[in-house]
Amino acid sequence: NAGVTQTPKFRVLKTGQSMTLLCAQDMNHEYMYWYRQDPGMGLRLIHYSVGEGTTAKGEVPDGYNVSRLKKQNFLLGLESAAPSQTSVYFCASRSYESSYNEQFFGPGTRLTVL
Amino acid sequence: KNQVEQSPQSLIILEGKNCTLQCNYTVSPFSNLRWYKQDTGRGPVSLTIMTFSENTKSNGRYTATLDADTKQSSLHITASQLSDSASYICVVSLPYSSASKIIFGSGTRLSIRP
Numbered sequence: 001n002a003g004v005t006q007t008p009k010f011r012v013l014k015t016g017q018s019m020t021l022l023c024a025q026d027m028n029h030e031y032m033y034w035y036r037q038d039p040g041m042g043l044r045l046i047h048y049s050v051g052e053g054t055t056a057k058g059e060v061p062d063g064y065n066v067s068r069l070k071k072q073n074f075l076l077g078l079e080s081a082a083p084s085q086t087s088v089y090f091c092a093s094r095s096y097e098s099s100y101n102e103q104f105f106g107p108g109t110r111l112t113v114l
Numbered sequence: 115k116n117q118v119e120q121s122p123q124s125l126i127i128l129e130g131k132n133c134t135l136q137c138n139y140t141v142s143p144f145s146n147l148r149w150y151k152q153d154t155g156r157g158p159v160s161l162t163i164m165t166f167s168e169n170t171k172s173n174g175r176y177t178a179t180l181d182a183d184t185k186q187s188s189l190h191i192t193a194s195q196l197s198d199s200a201s202y203i204c205v206v207s208l209p210y211s212s213a214s215k216i217i218f219g220s221g222t223r224l225s226i227r228p
Binding site: 004041042043044045090092100101102103105106107108 | 123
């Protein structure tokens with residue numbers, strides 16, 4: 001099993017450009033998450049999904065959109081990138097049956113917005 | 115406000131030495147506390163998990179303790195190795211957590227010197 005994978009690993013954008021980050025998991029997990037990680041701060045939740053076709057806002061959703069058309073995939077979109085969105089983005093998933101909320105993380109996508 | 119604070123922010127020790135990382139939380143009510151290890155350029159990986167009724171949990175050379183009365187946890191690393199160089203993140207979950215009720219500390223960056 002590959003676990004949680006993210007595409008791409010690195011990306012540089014110019015202000016105003018758009019892009020989509022792809023997260024895929026092969027563990028049949030119901031819950032999927034997108035976080036951003038900035039220096040000196042804990043992981044902050046952007047959006048999450050509790051199942052196919054459902055999404056919800058997290059702590060810092062502004063400037064991002066998501067879609068969960070298939071259970072195994074969770075897409076994060078930036079419609080008009082801003083320098084403030086320079087960050088490392090992590091996707092995670094977990095099973096609904098996990099009583100201890102263990103999340104499994106992908107390797108991250110490092111995004112730079114110039 | 116639910117918060118998780120970790121100290122120190124960074125730590126450098128010599129290979130073979132022991133160290134202890136601290137985590138203080140104000141999350142209430144509380145379900146469980148987890149320590150993650152995050153290698154540079156990778157996603158976090160779970161090390162230990164403790165519920166409110168547990169006060170210690172070990173995983174090899176890693177031992178986590180929890181004092182639910184003082185809302186403090188520590189992660190002790192014994193006989194450190196170069197591979198222990200990483201960030202260590204304390205994460206607290208609320209009971210019956212919806213997907214968004216998981217709070218991350220900002221991490222302690224540990225460097226092991228030969």
